[in-house]
Each structure stands twice: as structure tokens, then as C-alpha cells.
Amino acid sequence: MITIESLLRYVPRLHGEQGVDATLHMLLRNQEHLREHLREVSCNPPGASWARLEVARPRTNEVYLWDHIPRVPPAKRPDSVLQFVEDDDIHFLLIESKQHLRDIYPRMGTLLRQFFTGSADFVGILNRPAWHRKQQGSEEWEVVPPDASEDVRYWLKLYPRSLIHFWTAFVFALEPEYGANESPRMDHETYAAMGAVLKTASLDAIIAVRWCGTQHTPRVVLVYSSDFSMSRFSSRLDGLLEPAILR
Amino acid sequence: MASGADRYWSIQTVTVNQCKLHEREQCILTTRTLVDAAQLPHAKEAPLDAAFRVYGDNILECEHYIDWLRRDTVSQFQLLVRVGPWDRPVYVFKDRSMGKIIGFHVCPYYGGPGSSSMWPSGPLGTWSHEKPDVVVTRVCEDGSETHPLLAVEFVDAIQAGNQGWQRSRRPIDAAEARPPIWFMYVIPVIGWERDSGGLILKGPRYLPAHPCIAQLTLCSRLGVPSLQIYLRSSWTAFARRPRLAGRRLYPLPADIDAFRGVDNAVILNSLLIRSSVYGQSAFLPALRDTLSSVILEMLSVARTYAGAGETRLPIHVKHSALDPARAKEVASVYSRALIERKPVEGEFALHKIEADDFFQKGCLFYKDVKRKSIRPEFRNDVLSFLNWKDSANNNYKRRYLEAWGIDTSGAKALPDEIAMAHKSSLPVTYKESKSEGALVANRAALRTILEKAYSRLDTAVLDWVYSQRRSLLPPLFLVPLYAYKPSGDSRPDRGLLPVMQSTFPTLLQKDRTLVLVYSKHTPPKWRQQLNEGNNELWNVIKKIAGAVIVDRTGDGIILANGNC
Numbered sequence: 119m120i121t122i123e124s125l126l127r128y129v130p131r132l133h134g135e136q137g138v139d140a141t142l143h144m145l146l147r148n149q150e151h152l153r154e155h156l157r158e159v160s161c162n163p164p165g166a167s168w169a170r171l172e173v174a175r176p177r178t179n180e181v182y183l184w185d186h187i188p189r190v191p192p193a194k195r196p197d198s199v200l201q202f203v204e205d206d207d208i209h210f211l212l213i214e215s216k217q218h219l220r221d222i223y224p225r226m227g228t229l230l231r232q233f234f235t236g237s238a239d240f241v242g243i244l245n246r247p248a249w250h251r252k253q254q255g256s257e258e259w260e261v262v263p264p265d266a267s268e269d270v271r272y273w274l275k276l277y278p279r280s281l282i283h284f285w286t287a288f289v290f291a292l293e294p295e296y297g298a299n300e301s302p303r304m305d306h307e308t309y310a311a312m313g314a315v316l317k318t319a320s321l322d323a324i325i326a327v328r329w330c331g332t333q334h335t336p337r338v339v340l341v342y343s344s345d346f347s348m349s350r351f352s353s354r355l356d357g358l359l360e361p362a363i364l365r
Numbered sequence: 366m367a368s369g370a371d372r373y374w375s376i377q378t379v380t381v382n383q384c385k386l387h388e389r390e391q392c393i394l395t396t397r398t399l400v401d402a403a404q405l406p407h408a409k410e411a412p413l414d415a416a417f418r419v420y421g422d423n424i425l426e427c428e429h430y431i432d433w434l435r436r437d438t439v440s441q442f443q444l445l446v447r448v449g450p451w452d453r454p455v456y457v458f459k460d461r462s463m464g465k466i467i468g469f470h471v472c473p474y475y476g477g478p479g480s481s482s483m484w485p486s487g488p489l490g491t492w493s494h495e496k497p498d499v500v501v502t503r504v505c506e507d508g509s510e511t512h513p514l515l516a517v518e519f520v521d522a523i524q525a526g527n528q529g530w531q532r533s534r535r536p537i538d539a540a541e542a543r544p545p546i547w548f549m550y551v552i553p554v555i556g557w558e559r560d561s562g563g564l565i566l567k568g569p570r571y572l573p574a575h576p577c578i579a580q581l582t583l584c585s586r587l588g589v590p591s592l593q594i595y596l597r598s599s600w601t602a603f604a605r606r607p608r609l610a611g612r613r614l615y616p617l618p619a620d621i622d623a624f625r626g627v628d629n630a631v632i633l634n635s636l637l638i639r640s641s642v643y644g645q646s647a648f649l650p651a652l653r654d655t656l657s658s659v660i661l662e663m664l665s666v667a668r669t670y671a672g673a674g675e676t677r678l679p680i681h682v683k684h685s686a687l688d689p690a691r692a693k694e695v696a697s698v699y700s701r702a703l704i705e706r707k708p709v710e711g712e713f714a715l716h717k718i719e720a721d722d723f724f725q726k727g728c729l730f731y732k733d734v735k736r737k738s739i740r741p742e743f744r745n746d747v748l749s750f751l752n753w754k755d756s757a758n759n760n761y762k763r764r765y766l767e768a769w770g771i772d773t774s775g776a777k778a779l780p781d782e783i784a785m786a787h788k789s790s791l792p793v794t795y796k797e798s799k800s801e802g803a804l805v806a807n808r809a810a811l812r813t814i815l816e817k818a819y820s821r822l823d824t825a826v827l828d829w830v831y832s833q834r835r836s837l838l839p840p841l842f843l844v845p846l847y848a849y850k851p852s853g854d855s856r857p858d859r860g861l862l863p864v865m866q867s868t869f870p871t872l873l874q875k876d877r878t879l880v881l882v883y884s885k886h887t888p889p890k891w892r893q894q895l896n897e898g899n900n901e902l903w904n905v906i907k908k909i910a911g912a913v914i915v916d917r918t919g920d921g922i923i924l925a926n927g928n929c
Contacts, residue, residue, distance in 0.1 A: 119412050119506065120413045120416045120468070120508075121413065122411055122413065122455050122457070122468060125413075125416055125449075125455050125468060125504065126449045126450070126470075128418075128470070128472075128484070128485070128486075128508075129453075130453075130472070130483040130484050131483050131484070132476060133452070136423060136424070136473060136474030136483075137452050137474065139423070140423070140424035140453070140473050140474065141451050144424065144454070147428070148447060161424075161425060163423040163424060163425065164423060165422040165423045165496070166422070166425050166426075167520075167522075170521070185522070186563065188563075241563065241564065246563045246564065247564060249557075249559075249563075250599055259598070259599040260599050261603040263603070263606070333449060334453075335450045335451075336452050361451070362451060
């Protein structure tokens with residue numbers, strides 16, 4: 119007889135960056151009660167070609183779509199983007215994920231922000247027209263035609279910059295990425311290393327994932343900057359990660 | 366067993382919160398145990414009547430597949446619960462129509478190059494050269510897994526030009542696997558190109574007819590479902606806007622509003638799962654009806670885009686299988702063949718296109734080559750004898766004709782008229798405007814062209830192309846292959862040969878297929894790559910071609926089993 123438990127004993131040899139991305143994506147996808155305030159703008163794990171960003175427009179019931187955004191270095195396309203929607207402010211969390219902590223690279227936060235704000239040869243998302251929109255909860259996108267009003271096509275460009283906030287995060291798999299203990303305690307050195315990187319890399323959050331126990335259950339550890347930890351976005355992020363957070 | 370299923374899947378959660386400060390940063394630490402099998406009442410005994418594994422290129426692709434099942438009004442599968450680690454859960458469904466409880470274990474991220482897998486029972490084995498977005502296997506009672514039932518490719522946007530070749534390898538691999546694997550290629554009907562800044566709409570991007578016809582031909586040859594599933598996107602409605610259409614109408618399949626698209630995929634997938642669990646016989650009528658509906662949509666797309674613009678395919682447009690008046694008859698014949706796993710026979714058999722079809726319905730060959738990517742000698746000494754150019758001057762045309770043994774010196778007729786009169790002596794092809802491969806009946810003339818262009822070329826290769834000692838040589842299929850971009854990347858060209866072979870299986874047989882690699886970026890040590898067997902481009906050439914010539918080095922080789 120096949121049981122759920124027997125299925126779940128089948129685990130991969132390695133989780134890596136894919137496992138990190140899958141954990142974040144599924145935490146949001148499967149906690150529907152969080153979606154009123156926390157939205158997944160994009161998710162682009164390795165091997166994916168889904169270069170699309172869906173941004174909710176405050177004070178409306180509309181979601182706009184930017185798609186087919188080219189990769190133009192040095193701007194870095196985030197592996198994942200979350201949007202925190204509350205009142206008129208738009209908060210984005212731009213997430214880069216890698217297999218190892220050492221994969222962090224210089225100016226990561228700046229390069230991630232450039233995907234939205236633009237760089238020398240790249241028109242950032244903020245300055246691009248949206249080509250599709252839909253009502254929240256609907257499956258039916260409609261094209262925003264070139265003759266639509268500027269207020270529709272370029273609403274994000276026209277949105278007061280003082281109300282658009284970017285936060286940046288790095289997510290990685292701990293080494294070793296797997297531990298047999300179902301509920302290990304995280305050691306002080308790991309926090310110290312994450313805290314040090316947080317400061318030197320000028321990021322707002324660092325999240326680490328380790329897979330634990332017989333079913334390789336993903337558990338996360340996180341460190342926030344003081345600014346971010348005081349934001350309401352951080353408590354929403356806590357809510358998102360809470361089912362997987364490791365003590 | 367199924368009637369008591371619901372009681373197993375109640376959920377317990379435990380939440381513990383703890384906060385502490387770490388230096389100047391705030392570390393917020395919270396633990397909540399996951400909803401997993403260990404915390405479900407009687408979890409160890411919780412039985413599943415059947416289980417499948419859904420392997421994916423990444424988590425998004427796996428979720429697309431699960432979404433098909435979750436369309437419960439169409440799939441007739443009711444989601445009971447998701448159990449297990451966040452990144453690799455088991456979705457437990459109840460089959461509403463038959464009552465059994467079926468688990469789908471999501472296994473994202475194959476990982477690794479080639480067919481290597483992060484999973485102990487990797488589903489790719491030796492049948493796949495690439496990684497389809499999703500592969501579904503069944504889990505056996507002893508924990509082992511079956512050969513895959515289904516592979517799916519989800520495409521967000523129509524790819525430009527020859528980019529589509531790259532993915533065409535995947536349906537071929539699935540259809541040729543033993544046992545064969547159902548394949549579904551899910552793609553929008555139409556997209557829209559924008560400028561690099563994303564600011565301006567440039568023009569529509571249509572579905573290319575060739576990959577669709579290649580898949581229909583796989584169905585025809587092997588009796589294995591290799592299907593395209595069409596998404597109606599927002600661009601479909603946009604293409605019909607009178608203000609934008611203006612002077613020009615954007616071609617869409619005439620019956621697009623009747624397309625069932627993803628509903629067909631959901632139904633077929635459900636029937637495939639049920640066939641695996643309960644046996645196929647009860648589902649044959651529904652399978653055949655749904656396959657017929659999918660084939661009808663593929664025929665409509667093939668007909669629409671094989672007859673339009675630069676991708677016009679005259680041999681296929683004139684083929685009985687694409688006759689609009691007989692579409693339902695064709696779909697019925699194909700769906701029956703797919704159910705019976707037998708090749709299509711008779712006039713609708715797309716896999717039986719022969720050389721005579723090329724000579725009678727095809728057109729003169731022209732290959733578009735970027736000047737900066739080749740040696741000038743290749744253009745002058747080789748390509749100008751292969752390429753017929755309507756717009757070229759008479760000197761060019763007379764030189765071309767004479768290379769193929771057609772005397773134009775005393776003729777009063779114009780070169781164009783002479784060319785048409787001697788079409789079967791010239792390189793002919795299946796695609797108007799820019800094409801990729803030519804059928805060459807006059808192999809003696811081709812030998813002379815190659816002999817003059819490549820003084821170092823081995824006599825054995827020349828003899829393979831033509832030798833007086835070999836009588837009744839069949840027409841040779843010549844594929845000039847760019848193969849290497851300046852970066853050294855061989856994508857997407859490494860997908861071209863499999864597409865060509867799956868489209869014209871009777872013509873691209875190994876003993877009569879010649880590949881001419883012409884990029885000036887081809888590695889000089891190409892023989893080493895060919896011999897090592899680690900390079901997909903050269904592996905494909907070795908598998909399909911009987912001989913290869915490399916322009917950059919001016920030499921070539923007969924490939925194993927080339928029947929020299």
C-alpha cells in the first residue's frame with residue numbers, strides 16, 4: 119500500500135537555489151489569507167522563463183502586468199519580488215537567491231533596484247508601460263493598448279516616488295543544507311555571519327534555509343536590518359515565513 | 366477505502382513564537398510545524414489508492430500541472446489536502462468520477478546538466494536529451510516508479526524565428542521513447558513583439574507552422590500523441606481590434622473561438638491518469654473524442670500559418686491532411702491511430718511525404734545567411750550555387766543554373782523560366798522565402814561544387830555524395846547548418862536536424878543526409894567534439910547525418926553507418 123509517508127520519504131540529493139525559491143514561492147501560494155497585503159510580483163527560479171511582473175495598483179482593484187523584460191546587465195533581475203500593499207504606499211522586496219552565502223556579490227541591493235529604476239542601457243520597470251491589466255481575483259487579462267491614457271499605461275511611472283519603497287533581500291541554503299535533526303537549534307555563528315553580511319552588503323533581510331529530518335522539511339532563519347524590522351512589511355514577511363521559521 | 370478518506374486529512378498546527386535581539390539587528394524567530402504526514406491522525410495508515418510523481422524543471426512548472434488537476438469542474442478531481450514539506454508537497458485528490466484517492470507528489474527542480482537528476486529515480490533516464498518542463502510517472506506499490514506517462518512543455522510566449530527549434534527536440538524524444546510518452550506543448554496562439562525598451566509595439570508574433578506540423582507528423586508516423594495545446598491570451602482579442610488592424614488583418618485560425626485549448630489538456634491528463642489507475646478500456650471513447658478535438662485545433666493552426674507570410678509551406682498546404690474541407694475526417698483518422706498506437710495510413714499520412722512531392726509542389730531553395738557569420742568564399746563558392754534568388758541578376762542565375770548542368774548559353778528563355786522547367790534538377794525545398802534544407806537530386810553536380818570549393822575534402826566524402834560506381838542514388842537531403850554563434854553557443858541550431866527529420870522522415874535517412882556546418886565560429890577541433898560524444902550538436906549530427914562537411918576547416922567526414 120502506498121501512503122503519504124512513504125511518498126515523502128523520497129527526497130532529492132540536493133535542494134540548493136531551486137529549493138530556496140520553491141520554499142518561498144509555496145509559502146505564499148499556499149497561505150491565501152496573507153494575500154490581501156502580501157503579493158508575489160514575480161518568481162523566476164532557475165530554468166524558468168516566466169519573465170513577468172504583476173503589480174497591484176493601490177486604491178484600485180487592479181493588477182498590472184509587465185512582461186518580456188530583457189536581461190540587461192548590470193541591472194539584476196530579482197529571482198523573486200514581493201509587494202506589500204497598504205494604503206497608498208507601495209513596498210517591494212527584491213530578492214536574490216543563491217545556493218551559498220558566499221555567492222553574494224558586490225552592490226547586490228543597488229543592482230536589484232536598478233531593475234526597477236533603470237540603468238544606463240536599461241529602461242527600468244518603473245518607466246515602462248504596463249501592457250496588461252486585470253481585476254484582482256480574475257483570470258482574464260486585457261491588453262492595455264498603446265492609445266490608452268498615460269494614467270493607465272504609465273501609472274507606476276507617474277506614481278509619487280516618495281510612496282514607492284524598495285527593500286532588498288538575499289536568500290540562500292545553509293551549509294550543510296541538510297540536517298537529520300527535525301528541529302535543530304540554530305547556532306550563534308550562523309546568525310553572526312548573516313548579520314555581518316547584512317551590514318556589509320547593505321541589504322534589508324537575509325534569509326537562510328536548511329532542510330531537516332526524514333522528509334527534508336525546509337526551515338528558515340532570518341535576519342533583518344533595523345530599518346526593515348521597524349517596518350510593517352517585516353511583520354507581514356514574518357507572517358509569511360512563520361510556518362517554516364527555525365528557532 | 367475512498368469513502369473514509371476525508372478523516373485522514375485533518376490538519377494540526379502548532380505555533381510557537383519567540384523573539385530575541387541579536388546585536389543591532391532584530392532576529393525574529395518563529396517556529397510552526399508543517400502540516401506533514403507525521404502530524405496527521407493515523408497518517409502512517411493513510412492509504413492512497415494510487416500515486417504519481419510530478420517532476421518539474423522548477424516549482425512553477427509543477428504548479429501549472431497541479432492547476433490542471435485543480436480545475437475540478439473539468440478534471441473531476443477534487444483536491445482534499447496538501448501534505449508535506451512546503452517545497453515538495455503531496456497533493457491528495459479524490460477522483461469524483463471513480464471514487465479513488467490519488468496522491469500527486471511534487472518533485473521540482475531536476476537539476477544538473479543533461480539527463481542527470483537531483484532525484485534518486487530520475488524520470489529522464491536515457492530517453493530525453495533535454496528536460497521537459499514537467500514529466501509525470503506513476504509510483505508503484507513497492508516504491509519504484511514507472512516509465513513516464515506524460516511530458517509537458519509550458520511556454521509563456523511564442524519564440525521568435527528559429528528559437529522554436531530548440532524545444533522541438535522534446536516532443537521528438539517523448540514520441541520516440543520506448544515505451545512512448547504522451548507529450549503536450551502548451552503555447553499561446555499569438556503574441557506581440559515589442560522594442561527592446563518595451564515601449565513600442567512592433568508587430569504580432571505568430572505560431573510557427575513547422576513545429577506544429579512536425580508534431581502532427583510524429584503522430585502520423587508513430588501513432589503516439591504529440592500534441593499542441595493553445596492558450597487564448599489577451600493578445601488574441603487585441604489582434605482583432607479594428608483600429609489597430611487597420612489596413613491589415615492579423616491572421617488567426619478561423620475557428621479560434623471554438624478552440625477548447627487547455628480544457629482539452631485537463632481532460633486528456635485526467636483520462637490518462639484514470640487509464641493508468643483503472644485500465645484504459647473504459648476511457649477510450651472519451652480519449653478518442655478529446656484527441657480528435659486537439660488534432661482539429663492543430664490542423665487549423667498548421668493550415669493557417671503554413672499558408673501565410675514567410676513561413677508558407679507549399680507541400681503541406683497542398684497535402685490532403687491540411688484540406689480544410691476534410692479536417693474532421695483527418696482528425697478522426699489521427700485520433701483512431703493514436704488510440705490504436707498505429708501509424709496513419711493512406712493519403713492523410715504526413716510522414717510519407719516523398720521526393721516527388723518536393724519536385725512537384727516544392728520551391729527552389731534559398732537559405733538566408735548573415736554575411737558576417739561566414740567566410741566570403743562560402744558565399745561565393747558554395748551558397749551562390751545552392752541559393753536561387755528571384756531578385757538576383759541574370760549572370761548570377763545563369764552561373765547557378767550551369768553549376769547544376771543546365772546549359773543556358775543558347776537559350777532564348779529567361780533564367781527564371783529555365784529554372785522552373787528544370788526544377789527537379791535543382792535544389793528544392795518545402796518552404797518559400799527562407800528555408801533550412803534542400804533536396805538535391807543531381808548529386809553529381811553537388812559533388813563538383815563541393816570538390817571545387819573544398820580542395821582538402823576527403824575523396825571518401827565526395828564519393829559518398831556521388832560516385833559513378835554507385836547507381837540509382839536517391840536524392841540527397843542537404844542541410845546547411847549555421848550551428849555556432851560568435852559566443853560558441855550552438856542553440857537553437859542543434860534543434861534543427863531533429864525537427865527536419867521528424868517532418869520528413871522518409872527523406873532524412875542517414876544514408877542520404879548531408880550536413881554542411883558553415884559558421885566561421887565553428888571550433889577547429891570539431892572532430893574531437895564529434896568523437897567525444899559530449900556535445901549535443903555533434904551528437905545530433907552524428908545520429909541523423911550520413912556525412913558532415915565543415916566550411917571553416919574545409920574538410921569533412923563520413924559518419925558511422927553512413928553506408929559509404
